[in-house]
Amino acid sequence: xxxxxxxxxxxAAALERWQAAFPGRASLGLPDAVLLSTCNRxxxxxxxxxGLSLTELRRRLTPRGVTAQPYAYQGxxxxxxxxxxxxxxxxxxxxxxxxxxxxxxxxAAAQADNAVGPLTAFAFHTALRIAKRIRxxxxxxxxxxxxxxxxxxxxxxxxxxxxxxxxxxxxxxxxLVVKALAAExxxxxxxxxxxxxxxxxxxxxxxxxxxxxxxxxxxxRVAGLVCATxxxxxxxxxxxxxxxGLKIIVDLGVPRNVAVGAAERHGVRVLDIDSxxxxxxxxxxxxxDRLALAEQLxxxxxxxxxxxxxxxxxGPSIKKLRDQYLATIAESLPPEDAARLAHRFAHIPIKGxxxxxxxHGLEAAQTFLSEAGLA
Numbered sequence: 001x002x003x004x005x006x007x008x009x010x011x012a013a014a015l016e017r018w019q020a021a022f023p024g025r026a027s028l029g030l031p032d033a034v035l036l037s038t039c040n041r042x043x044x045x046x047x048x049x050x051g052l053s054l055t056e057l058r059r060r061l062t063p064r065g066v067t068a069q070p071y072a073y074q075g076x077x078x079x080x081x082x083x084x085x086x087x088x089x090x091x092x093x094x095x096x097x098x099x100x101x102x103x104x105x106x107x108a109a110a111q112a113d114n115a116v117g118p119l120t121a122f123a124f125h126t127a128l129r130i131a132k133r134i135r136x137x138x139x140x141x142x143x144x145x146x147x148x149x150x151x152x153x154x155x156x157x158x159x160x161x162x163x164x165x166x167x168x169x170x171x172x173x174x175x176l177v178v179k180a181l182a183a184e185x186x187x188x189x190x191x192x193x194x195x196x197x198x199x200x201x202x203x204x205x206x207x208x209x210x211x212x213x214x215x216x217x218x219x220x221r222v223a224g225l226v227c228a229t230x231x232x233x234x235x236x237x238x239x240x241x242x243x244x245g246l247k248i249i250v251d252l253g254v255p256r257n258v259a260v261g262a263a264e265r266h267g268v269r270v271l272d273i274d275s276x277x278x279x280x281x282x283x284x285x286x287x288x289d290r291l292a293l294a295e296q297l298x299x300x301x302x303x304x305x306x307x308x309x310x311x312x313x314x315g316p317s318i319k320k321l322r323d324q325y326l327a328t329i330a331e332s333l334p335p336e337d338a339a340r341l342a343h344r345f346a347h348i349p350i351k352g353x354x355x356x357x358x359x360h361g362l363e364a365a366q367t368f369l370s371e372a373g374l375a
Contacts, residue, residue, distance in 0.1 A: 001054055002078040003061050004036075004043030005070045007092045008280075012273045016232070016255040018042040018070070021063035025110060028061070032117040034110040034124065036085070038102050039173065039228075039254045040092055040147060040273070045082055047119045048074065075361070076306060079123050083298050086131035088140065092273065092280040093150050094287055095141025098172065100131045126305040130298055138294045140287060146176040148226070150279040151250045151271045156184060158248040158269060159223050164189060166215070169228035170197045173252055177226050178205050189222065191215045219243055226250040227257035235259065240266040310357050314365060317374045318353070322346045324374075 005014040019042050022028055025035040033046035044061060048054060058072045073081045084090045086103045107124040110116045116124075134140070141149075159165070163186050167177050170192035178201055181188060188207030192198035198209035210220070219242050227235060232255035240246065240262055251258045251272040263270045284291065311318075325342035333341065357365035 001048045001057070001075075002043060002045050002073045002081050003054075003058055003070050004041060006041035006043070006090065007273045007277070008090065009071055010068070011277075012254065012256055014068070015039075015042055015273070017063050017066055019254060022061065025113065025115060031115065032120055033115060034106050034120060036103060036106040038099070039252055040099070041085070041090075043082075043085065045078070045120060045123060047117050076302070076358075079126060079306070080298060080302055082123055083127040083130040083302060084295075086127040087134040087294060087298065088131075089134075089291065089294055089298070091147075092276060093141070093145060093147050094280070094284050094291065096145045096147060096149070097141075097143070098146060098176070100128065100135065103131070104128060122305075122309055126302065129305075130301045133301060134294045134297055137297065138290050140290055140294065144176065144179055146173070146180070147252060147273075147276070148173070148177050148180055148250065150276045150283065151226075151252075152180055154271055154279075155224055155226070155248055155250055156186075159186065160247075161185070162187065163223035164221065165224035165226065166191055166210075166220070166222045167226045167228065168192075168212070168215075168234065168257065169253070170194070170201045171228065173228035174226075175201055177228060177250075177252075178202075178207070181205070186224070189215075189220060221245050223247050224249075226252065228252045229257055230254070231257060233257070233259040235262070237262045237265065240268060243268075306358070307354070310354055310362070313362055314353060314357060314369075317369045318346075318350055320374045321350060321353075321372075 005018050007015065019037055025033060028035060028044060030046050030049065033044055036043040036045070048057065054072055054074045058069055062069050086100050088094060088096050088099045091099055107116070165181060165186050166189045167174050168191045170190055174190070178188060178190060182205040188202070188205050190198040190202040190207055190209045191212055193212045195209060195211045198211070202209040216239060221244065223245055225243070225246060227249065230253065234257045235249065236259040246268050248269045248271070249258055249263055251270055256272060258270055258272070322342055325345045326338060329338045329342050353365055353368065356368060
């Protein structure tokens, strides 16, 4: 099953609530689960514990006081959604680079905690394989496309010539921002708690660096600010008072780095996950044909993967069924003819068995096999 919230279904406020309520995998209370928590989404992928319904688990994974529940998928639908996430088909900026890496890292972290069972592992291996194929065969976005790519044109349009832009945060998102702006006619200042990390990133773009505390106490004059830290309300009204000349902020942080309403009161425009929705939708509308091809590949690959999974699970029983037919026929025909006929006779019940498993789950198929003495 897959339960979660995202930028597209809930927005920044929902992401903040869920990430605060369930900050890590251990907070989920699930023995077999992977938590994918990024600036764009919060998703749990897990094998549903025996005796627990999806509805009940969905309720448990809803923060107290929140009436709107997260989306929830089960079975084949959950695997399809995981594949779409890994392939960036569900991303705010279609085709962005980081999500496949984030899915892989979340899966690896759960594996390191011995929190991944065979079914969950199968789901992630399948999703990552599908994502790789889509990345290889469907040109959804240029290299290094990120969430910031949606904000970049509006940021640059709002800046005066030769403007200075400060990037708060030297992590993965901050590095992508620096890479995206390095070739533009702007001066860059990389700001981070660790000066060493900021200096390394600044050296890559020919910019300067500053430790966060110094920036907060006495900020240089900047026209643009890009926030990519995990610190909520890092930029509040008092900080904006010190940022004279600031025209625009791109807030990529979760929780939101800019205090709600503070920038508006100072006449500073803010682009955040919520305000970038329209830009993401416009870009998605230009890629309709490519998106349709990618979705088709998801369905093809998933269909094949599920058949392989069912075959592995049903394999021993299918062999017993064929052997039973063969044992009945072998007394009357030569070995080669008996094997061919047994295979033909077994084809129809095996086909029905697979369909039963697909439609109603392995449990239903195993009930049939048990009754037939083949389990």
